[in-house]
Amino acid sequence: MEDKNFHIILREQLELKSLNVQKLASISGIQERYIKAMLEGDAEKLPSLPYVRGYVIKLADCLKLDGDELWALYRKTYNFKTSGAKDTLPKNRFAAKTISKSKIFAVFAVVALLLYAGTQFNRLAGVPEITVRNPASANLISVTEQTFTVSGSINPENKLLINGENTVSGADGSFSKEIQLQPGINTVVFKVSRFLGKETSVVRQILYQPE
Incomplete structure (x- = not known):
């Protein structure tokens, strides 16, 4: 050869x-x-x-x-x-490059910040929730006493109006309020709102029939 x-x-x-x-x-x-x-x-x-x-x-x-x-x-x-x-091959410019620890930390920090921002945005701007425990049923209920106590719970950071009146909830978000009923059907409107204006309304109806 x-x-x-x-x-x-x-x-x-x-x-x-x-x-x-x-x-x-x-x-x-x-x-x-x-x-x-x-x-x-x-x-x-x-x-x-x-x-x-x-x-x-x-x-x-x-x-x-x-x-x-x-x-x-x-x-x-x-x-x-x-x-x-x-006498070796040139370096591959497309090869994966080593990422420094500081850059990795920065990426995790940005991701954590975005997750936190998303959580806070949802807390301030999301749709608020309310649980009405009394009266729990959305159906018309009948009572014979003029004074009726409504109760339930919300996020304590939200604002609650019951028939247009501001109602302060406890540290755990629980609330209760006495309402003076009028003979016949009484409508109770619970309206809870968040900091940026999102609202949720719940309506209950109570039939007051004096004895």
Whole structure:
């Protein structure tokens, strides 16, 4: 093998194994233009030496030749010398880069801040909730006493109006209020609102029938 030039050996091997450029490119994964350049002995059309070495080793594998011998012949044919540690592939600019701990911390801090902001926004601007425990039923109820105590619970940060009157809830959000009923059907409107104006209303009706 050493008595002939690289491109001559390559041509002979293709003829011996009944291969053409297209088929060799298909089985080796090397572009046809690079294989043609090797067959023509035109090293100027080939990429940098580290890439060419990979191509030569791959061709040797496809042609059942010794890769090291074929590479040595290539260097001898074109008078290339190895450059030691410098004869390596260039760095992959698409490779994943190491992220510093400070950047990771900053990302987590931003995510935590966004989650907190979302929670606070929902607390201030979301739809408020109210639970009316007395009267619990939305259906009309009948009573015989004029004084009736309504009760329930809300978020203590929200504002509560019962029939338009401000009602203060306890620290746990519970509330109660005595209402003086009029004979007949009495409508009680519970309206709870949040800081940014969202409201929820609940209506109860009480039929007062004096004995």
